[in-house]
Amino acid sequence: MGQFLLVDSRKLDGFEGLHQAVHGSHVDVMQLGRGRLRGTLSHIGIGDFSLSIGSFNVGMRTQRVSSDDKLIIGMLLAAEQRVAHWSFDMQLNDVLVIPPLLEHDGVFHGGSAYAAMRFDLGEVASLFGGEARLSDPDTWRGRGHYRADPATGSMASRRLVRIMSHLSSHRHGLTPSTADFWKRSIVECMTENVISSLPPDDAGWLPSARRLIRRVEEYLHEAGTRPVHVSEICAALSVSRRTLHRAFQEVFGLGPVSFLRHKRLCTIHSILRDSVPGSTTVAAVAMQQGFYELGRFAQYYATMFGERPSQTLGFGSSPDVKR
Template identity: 65%
Template sequence: MRRPILVNSCSLDSFEGLHHAIQGSHVEVMQLGRGKFRGSLSHVGIGDFSLSIGSFSVGVRTQRVPTDDKLVVGMLLNAEDRVTHWSFDMRPADVLIMPPSTEHDGIFRGASAYAAIRLDLAEVTSLFKGEPRLSDPAAWLTKNHYRADTSISVAATRRLPLIISRLAQHQGALSDAAADFWKRSIVDAVTGTIMHALPPDSRGPLPSATQLVGKVDDYLETTGLRPVHISEICAHLNVTRRTLHRAFFDVLGLGPITFLRHKRLCAIHSVLRESNPGSVTVSEVAIQHGFIELGRFSHYYHSLFEEHPSETLGRRGAQANRESKPSGRALRFASL
């Protein structure tokens, strides 16, 4: 069943526009700060799953209506003044868990920006399979707050707006496989703070590193050229990310995320090598394979292959031109 990605963005000139601050939820909003309200709101929808990002220029109070039966996981992206949710003081990249059918009260004392994902509680079983402390729906039934580590906070708050910006440009052209990859990437970006905050898992002896890497290879063999997110592999093999990281460093000397990036780069190289410049663009192929920033993608690509993506794509066109032109020898015979 096809699940297209739908992206909508709009500018806001009043606090009333934040009533749908989280797609699918109704939020009561009251302006607290003095001044002309200015803001923006973006929604990404993939089936019943959604990502919402909003920003506003003055302080507001938000209250979520408890009739919403979906799980909401929110992240503060930035704030000029104090932000509190329930009794939790929030800092940028902090994550808040809002269980289904739960009232929520948030106070933003100044200009702020946030992100929130909304999903069915039953989905956490498949999205976090391999992470036993997160794959149990019961783990998400309590209001909770996770403090962001300073080492990941900047990257976390920057990644989500970039994802929305890139998906807005290519939403109609993305395959089902790409849509699932980006859904997992969004969940990963929002919940990375939670993963980082959890203590090491000590469920028993680790599986053989070589055997585990081999199982990853076997699984990737079945997926073809489509992008595969690390959470998908953890779910398929029922292992935690920490286990996977240790295994890959032991066997290959690099982490699984770097390994998967190289696999995606190789897949892109194969697609570009076999494509005509007039039929595809580098940007289209990059987003289908899970790359947001073209500049960073080009850097990764050139570092691995010592050529630019456009050079790989242009080679097929140059070859076609050469093959369409008769050689000098053929021209001489033709003139006789």
């Protein structure tokens, strides 16, 4: 399983460490601020897809030559002073698009932190599926700057950092299906800030809510027990996330994210109930179903089933249970 997950975390002791600010891409850097540079740099690689999160304490100039054929989408996580990329003045949680084979120029006037994901332009249609404006590769061929919504932007950036922290602690790797789920979860954090800055798109045909839900449930049935991300459903069914949300609200009174979380909780319950204690752990099963905050997962689980996940796992050792 380890072939699907690469983890690399290090402390920075000098600006030279930022040459690898984005995993797989060389960046020319020059220190602008005075003092010894300190910081951290972490990379997560899932196949050809990567997420990098870095932080540093002094001003920095960054330049990237036009030799990288991958799409880079970045987010500003923290900034003590002004940050500018090309002619864009960045605010917290703003998203920056660096298309393939385009030179990039950035200036950080003080200590900052950033996140950047890098992947092949050919993956756009799948990872951004359902959102017509974002699943078109032409959307990402020009440099871009998306202003984040203050509320959703801060939540998205915190979630991105938590995902990085969680995956960094699971160096044993991921299954192919779980790897795809985590890629979509990472992309979604930045996509939220992109969508919030776009004008509403209410055009298009809205299919019958129940007919759409039936198609979703057929897709989930074929997927089996693996975790399925909302963006995967949108791509597979060629439907926008907004349309999907309206359908789930009409039929179930809750959004697709909550519905899929309930489904994953039920899958975990069944796996734990059918497992012999000692053969697996709650944490391992939770991660394979896309939960990266065990405390919050435990709350969801207890609220839904009225018992702790460890109690469900222990059920298999009860002498009164016929297996």
